[in-house]
């Protein structure tokens with residue numbers, strides 16, 4: 001927890017008055033949102049857009065002013081977590097099921113800061129199963145097509161039921177093992193009809209801030 005917290009708090013200190021800020025999702029982004037809430041209470045003036053209903057709710061509780069996407073042209077800075085990050089700045093995201101909104105917000109951001117603890121840094125992506133968001137209609141077929149790409153897709157469940165994203169879709173967690181060409185895999189997955197998007201973020205991060213269990217923080 002400490003490693004996630006120190007990385008997230010460091011990133012939250014990059015935020016300046018007047019910025020429009022993207023709020024990530026997950027247990028590391030949680031600490032960034034908490035720190036932003038504290039800074040807002042100290043007088044920081046920002047507006048935010050959240051990447052999930054959970055983060056939106058947390059920001060509301062902390063008194064962080066939020067904007068609908070319709071009122072936003074660009075986002076100055078987004079802080080989000082990741083499930084894996086490699087030295088080429090490719091990421092796997094979506095462990096929390098928010099990958100689609102996270103990618104939309106990241107793509108609209110001038111800067112994306114990723115905050116992770118040291119366990120998330122890998123030489124090659126793929127130890128963490130790649131989340132793929134699929135529409136419910138025909139998802140059995142979509143999963144079979146994903147399997148043909150060489151993975152073992154598992155339909156995500158929560159509390160014994162199929163997990164449903166904030167967008168009303170399902171998640172297939174795809175166990176590929178080591179991913180040698182993330183860019184190509186990203187493209188071929190998204191070509192499968194029924195796939196909405198996948199959790200590969202190809203060089204979208206501007207900074208990756210890594211927190212360590214001794215409380216230190218370094219950039220990847």
Ligand code: 5RP
Pocket residue numbers: 024025026027028029080081082083092093094095096097098099102
């Ligand atoms: C949610 C995400 C999260 O950023 C990712 O799963 C990391 O989560 P955590 O900070 O809890 O380890 O992509 O969709």
